[in-house]
Amino acid sequence: MSNHLALIEKTQSLIAAGDIAGAESALTELADAEGDRALMVVLDELAPKDVLAIMREYDPSRESVVNLLVTPEQFARAIVIEKRYKDLTHTHLRGMVNSIVFREDADPVAFLTAVGDLEGGSEAMANYFAEKWARIEAFARTGTFDTVEEDGEMLSEQALLGSAYASPRVEREEVADQDWMELAWLMRYECPDLFTEMLLVLRAQARAHHLGTEDEEEAGDEDARVETKDTDRGRSTPAAREDDEESAI
Template sequence: MNQLALIEKTQSLIAAGDIVGAEAFLTELADAEGDRALMVVLEQLPPKDILAVIREYDNSKESVINLLITPAMFAHAVVIEKQYKDLTRTHLRGMMNSVIFREDADPVEFLNAIGDLEGGSEAMADYFSEKWSRIEAFARTGTFDT
């Protein structure tokens, strides 16, 4: 399949609400043609489509998309996550934890990419909202209370 067809297939699965199918399709692509082929497709997908896949994926399992997504791609997806108005921020925390803290990731690189985007600071505040008292304590004392 050529790149355009791969992108269209992925987008049509996402548009139809078949997020599991889209993730499976992308995983099959990586298995058959390698990570580089998957990255070519991911680079062409709009952030909202990448968000759809990583947002709905079961974070208890490793996802090839979560393992390969770049800080810039992820930052754009995180910023538009706010549009879902998830008051519990469950999806945001799951996405952040599964991508930023993956084995080969540099968390600072991801956090900088998010913070550098318009709306990124708000996304970070949402992510840390449950830990706000600990963050304030750290700002005052320089240590985290345990």
């Protein structure tokens, strides 16, 4: 166990220093020397943020021993704090989720259930689907991902739960892409509570974004009125533009 404690400290130090590859290499050496079970014990001792730091560096060109062995519970504890990275594109999140949930011989529902059991799980999954909100709404309402059939109305929370138990209009095999469509299908028909909570979070995020955009537009209109009043011909002076750039930084 003392060797494991030393390895844990070494891994944490490497991650803190930004050497994620070095940390993963140290864990791989443990698995090679003592077996997968020893690595799983160490992963359970590592802080979720450290496990996350390794998991999210998913590289499709190679396999990660951590992503291959992480348990649903370890995965869930890590994914609920992924938002700390403030990755606006959620590219790392999607790659990490797909590589682990759909890994060979894994049970995707077990991973989704573990995520749904934790506070912040629905938010993490909403971030995963952030770029697909319209398609997810269409899927919730019509049972297909085709937005052509979407009429703009959104199902209530009660209706969402009811539709989750309805017979699928598409079978899993039709969307078995090991990506967002298959994950959405599994959530809707195998983890309906998580699907509903995720979609409600997505809607809240969309509303917040819409309100933020409106606030920015109103602020821009107000700035324009101030500039018209305070400067010649309604244009800001070069000095004023420099001040704006500095304040933005």
